[in-house]
Amino acid sequence: MSINVVILAAGLGTRMKSATPKVLHSICGKTLISYVIDAAQSVKPDQIIAVIGPGSDGTQIRDALKGSRVALEVQKEPKGTADALRTACRALARKKGTVLVLNGDTPLVSPSTLEKLLATHKRNSEIISVLSFVAEGSHSYGRVIRKAGKVVSIIEDRDASPEQKKIMEVNSGVYAMELSALKLLKEIKVNPGKGEYYLTDIVNIAVRKGLSVGSHLLGEETELTGINTRKDLCMAGIFLRDRVVSGWLEKGVTFIDTKSVFIDPAAEIGRDTAIYPNVVIEGKSSIGSGCVIFPCTRIIDSIIGNGVTIKDSTVVESSVVKDGASVGPFAHLRPGSVIGPSAKIGNFVEIKKSVIGTGAKASHLSYIGDAEIGDNVNIGAGTITCNYDGVNKHKTVVEEGSFIGSDTQLVAPVRVGKGAYVGAGSTITKDVPPLALAVSRTPQRNLKGWAAVKSNRKNRK
Ligand code: UD1
Ligand code: CA
Numbered sequence: 242m243s244i245n246v247v248i249l250a251a252g253l254g255t256r257m258k259s260a261t262p263k264v265l266h267s268i269c270g271k272t273l274i275s276y277v278i279d280a281a282q283s284v285k286p287d288q289i290i291a292v293i294g295p296g297s298d299g300t301q302i303r304d305a306l307k308g309s310r311v312a313l314e315v316q317k318e319p320k321g322t323a324d325a326l327r328t329a330c331r332a333l334a335r336k337k338g339t340v341l342v343l344n345g346d347t348p349l350v351s352p353s354t355l356e357k358l359l360a361t362h363k364r365n366s367e368i369i370s371v372l373s374f375v376a377e378g379s380h381s382y383g384r385v386i387r388k389a390g391k392v393v394s395i396i397e398d399r400d401a402s403p404e405q406k407k408i409m410e411v412n413s414g415v416y417a418m419e420l421s422a423l424k425l426l427k428e429i430k431v432n433p434g435k436g437e438y439y440l441t442d443i444v445n446i447a448v449r450k451g452l453s454v455g456s457h458l459l460g461e462e463t464e465l466t467g468i469n470t471r472k473d474l475c476m477a478g479i480f481l482r483d484r485v486v487s488g489w490l491e492k493g494v495t496f497i498d499t500k501s502v503f504i505d506p507a508a509e510i511g512r513d514t515a516i517y518p519n520v521v522i523e524g525k526s527s528i529g530s531g532c533v534i535f536p537c538t539r540i541i542d543s544i545i546g547n548g549v550t551i552k553d554s555t556v557v558e559s560s561v562v563k564d565g566a567s568v569g570p571f572a573h574l575r576p577g578s579v580i581g582p583s584a585k586i587g588n589f590v591e592i593k594k595s596v597i598g599t600g601a602k603a604s605h606l607s608y609i610g611d612a613e614i615g616d617n618v619n620i621g622a623g624t625i626t627c628n629y630d631g632v633n634k635h636k637t638v639v640e641e642g643s644f645i646g647s648d649t650q651l652v653a654p655v656r657v658g659k660g661a662y663v664g665a666g667s668t669i670t671k672d673v674p675p676l677a678l679a680v681s682r683t684p685q686r687n688l689k690g691w692a693a694v695k696s697n698r699k700n701r702k
Contacts, residue, residue: 242338242339242359242363243287243336243337243338243339244284244285244286244287244338244339244340244341244359245286245287245288245289245290245333245336245338245339245340245341245420246281246284246286246288246289246290246340246341246342246343247289247290247291247292247326247329247333247340247341247342247343248274248277248278248281248289248290248291248292248311248343248344248345249292249322249325249326249342249343249344249345249414249440250262250264250274250277250291250292250293250294250302250345250346251292251293251294251298251299251315251316251319251325251328252294252319252322252325252345252346253294253298253319254346254469256469256470257469257470257471257474258471261301262294262298262301262302263345263346263468263469264277264302264345264346265301265302265305266468266474268348268474268477268478268481269478269481269482269485269503269505269506270505270506270507270523270524271506271507272305273345273346273348273468274291274302274305274306274345274348276348276349277343277344277345277347277348277350278291278306278309278311280343280350280351280352280355281341281343281355283352283355283356284341284352284355284356284359286341287336287338288312288332289310289311289312290311290312290313290314290329290332290333291306291311291312291313291314291345292313292314292315292316292325292326292328292329293313293314293315293316294315294316294319295315295316295317295318299313299315312332314328314329314331314332315328316328319437320431320436320437320438321431321432321435321437321438321439321440322344322414322437322438322439322440322441323426323429323437323438323439323440323442323443324437324438325440326342326423326426326440327423327426327427327438330423330426333420333423336420337420338419338420339359339362339363339417339418339419339420340417340418340419340420340423341355341358341359341415341416341417342414342415342416342417342418342440343414343415344413344414344415344467346467346468346469347413347414347415347465347466347467347468348468348477349463349464349465349466349477349480349481350413350415350460350464350465351460351464354372354459354460354464354465355415357457357459358370358372358415358417358457358459359417361417361455361457361459362417362455365453365455366453367417367419367453367454367455368418368419368421368422368447368452368453368454369416369417369418369419369422369443369444369447369452369454369455370416370417370418370454370455370456370457371385371392371395371412371413371415371416371444371454371455371456371457372412372413372415372416372417372457372459372460372465373385373410373411373412373413373456373457373458373459374410374411374413374458374459374460374461374462374465375409375410375411375458375462376409376411376462377409377462380398380411381398381399381469382398382411382412382413382467383395383396383397383398383411383412383441384396384398384401384405384406384408384410384411384412385408385410385411385412385456386405386408387410387456391448392444392448392454392455392456393444393445393448394441394442394444394445394448395412395441395442395444395445396441397432397435397439397441399434399435400432400434410456410458412441412456413460413465413467414467415465416440418443422443422447422452425443425446425447425450426438426440426443428446429442429443429446430442444456463480466480481506482502482503482504483499485504485505485506486499486502486504487499489504489510492510492512493512493513494510494511494512494513494514494515494516495513495514495515495516496515496516497515497516497517497518498517498518501518501519501520502516502518502519502520502521502522503520503521503522503523504516504522505522505523505524505525505526507524507525507526508522508523508524508525508526508527508528509526509527509528510522510527510528511528511529511530511531511532511547512530512531513530513531514528514529514530514531514532514533514534515532515533515534516534517533517534517535517536517538518536519536519537519538520534520535520536520537520538520539520540521538521539521540522534522539522540523539523540523541523542524541524542525542526540526541526542526543526544526545527543527544527545528540528545528549529545529546529547529548529549529564530547530548531547531548532545532547532548532549532550532551533549533550533551534551535550535551535552535553535555535569535570536553536554537553537554538551538552538553538554538555538556538557538569539555539556539557540557541556541557541558541559542558542559543557543558543559543560543561543562543574544560544561544562545557545561545562546561546562546563546564546565546566546582547564547565548564548565549562549563549564549565549566549567549568550566550567550568550569551567551568551569552567552568552569552570552572553569553570553571554569554570554571555568555569555570555571555572555573555574556572556573556574557574558573558574558575558576559576559577560574560575560576560577560578560579560580560592561578561579561580562574562580563579563580563581563582563584563599564582564583565582565583566580566581566582566583566584566585566586567584567585567586567587568580568585568586569586569587569588570587570588571588571589572586572587572588572589572590572591572592573590573591573592574586574592575591575592575593575594576593576594577593577594577595578592578593578594578595578596578597579595579596579597580592580597581596581597581598581599581600581601581616582599582600583599583600584597584598584599584600584601584602585601585602585603585604586603586604587602587603587604587605588604588605588606589605589606589607590603590604590605590606590607590608590609591607591608591609591610592609592610593608593609593610593611594610594611595609595610595611595612595613595614595626596612596613596614597609597614598614598615598616598617598618598641599616599617600616600617601614601615601616601617601618601619601620602618602619602620603620603624604620604622605622605623606622606623607620607622607623607624607625608624608625608626609624609626609637610626610628610629610634611626611628611634611635611636611637611653612626612628612636612637612638612639612651612653613636613637613638613639614639615638615639615640615641615642615643615659616641616642617641617642618639618640618641618642618643618644618645619643619644619645620639620645621644621645621646621647621648621649621665622647622648623647623648623649624645624647624648624649624650624651625649625650625651626650626651626653627650627651627652627653628653634653635653635654635655636653636654637651637653637654637655637656638655638656638657639651639656639657640656640657640658640659640660640661640675641659641660642659642660643657643658643659643660643661643662643663643673644661644662644663645657645663646662646663646664646665646666646667647665647666648665648666649663649665649666649667649668649669650667650668650669651663651669652668652669652670655669655670655671655672655673656672656673657669657672657673657679658672658673658674658675658676658677659675659676660675660676661673661674661675661676661677661678661679662677662678662679663678663679663680664678664679664680664681664682665682666682667679667680667681667682668681668682669681
């Protein structure tokens with residue numbers, strides 16, 4: 242069966258109270274419309290058309306979807322969901338088969354539910370099949386009105402009588418329609434209350450013509466939630482995060498508190514890794530097995546090996562931490578850092594675009610930027626690579642087995658040779674040969690008896 246998908250995404254989204262178009266709001270790091278596009282792709286459609294608004298809203302969506310192979314049609318004015326679907330008709334002319342209509346603000350709809358809807362639509366030879374669900378609590382979904390068990394219309398919440406409002410079967414805004422049904426869009430009249438053309442009215446029009454229409458309770462409320470408000474957005478995020486964490490629990494990951502962690506659906510976590518409260522793992526991050534990620538840590542687009550410990554309040558951005566390494570507490574790995582196997586990056590250490598060798602240590606209060614630190618190097622407390630001369634960035638190389646004394650400034654470009662030592666408190670501006678000791682601090686003077694002289698002077702005043 243040939244399938245074309247239309248995603249309605251041109252609404253004003255006024256209930257979000259935002260400068261960002263509703264469908265570009267995100268849950269778990271991905272925009273609402275991207276979720277819908279991914280779900281649409283699962284039915285292997287001939288094409289996906291998204292109906293977007295004019296002006297800045299449309300431009301923002303167009304920019305966000307660049308390179309996604311989604312065809313865009315612009316609805317000139319937000320005149321309702323029926324008008325939005327009519328906008329897509331031009332792109333559907335000369336097509337055959339079924340059109341799957343999706344709402345751009347219903348991101349969690351699962352591929353399996355879409356497949357069930359399409360299968361039911363085909364099996365029942367319906368011209369229009371509505372995907373419905375049972376909604377609990379207060380909501381503003383359209384109610385599915387049935388007579389003698391058969392759907393006859395959909396009544397929007399604002400137009401529903403108190404009796405109709407009690408109906409729990411509601412419209413998800415997802416429909417499978419034969420392309421031939423689209424000609425009925427012309428017959429939809431403007432809703433006098435809202436001044437919009439409601440796509441939902443197509444149901445009653447088709448029923449009155451004796452065409453075969455069905456409404457099918459095939460999905461759950463959690464996946465079919467429409468996002469209209471910030472509260473809806475927050476609740477959908479909570480649901481999705483819960484689903485992601487439950488998946489990792491089943492795969493052998495330990496969570497101390499499932500409610501406080503944020504794991505991006507695109508992230509991977511290995512077995513026997515333990516995740517403490519308030520951990521955020523974003524983007525395409527991958528965490529190996531047997532790791533411990535302590536509280537208040539944020540890992541973004543990074544690769545963490547096996548047996549790694551990330552201690553409290555650490556930020557890891559676009560970096561790699563290899564097997565057995567330890568990072569934190571209060572460390573910041575900035576983009577482009579590679580921490581070697583069994584290396585240790587400790588308290589209040591910032592690493593930027595640097596490679597740290599196997600077993601190397603920078604345990605306290607250091608800044609390592611644009612550097613190459615060899616295997617088993619020891620970087621003393623308070624060491625700073627002075628990598629920036631105000632115009633350009635320069636590189637620091639510390640070769641294997643060197644020892645950098647505390648409070649050293651390595652003024653780049655500079656190289657410390659293999660096995661060399663740098664005395665504490667040095668400012669290193671020249672290369673240090675292998676196995677040498679470099680000391681650059683001013684020699685110490687001891688003024689004997691100075692304290693007694695000072696106190697005598699004070700007493701005389
Ligand atoms: C719609 C349905 C309602 C259903 C609910 C499910 C109608 C009239 N109502 O209500 O029965 O229960 O979805 O979530 O269809 N859009 C456009 N152009 C417009 C207006 C809207 O493209 O002129 C798009 C929106 O961007 C959105 C979708 O259509 O993605 C639905 O519009 P929205 O205003 O959110 O409809 P609801 O009131 O939620
Ligand atoms: Ca909606």
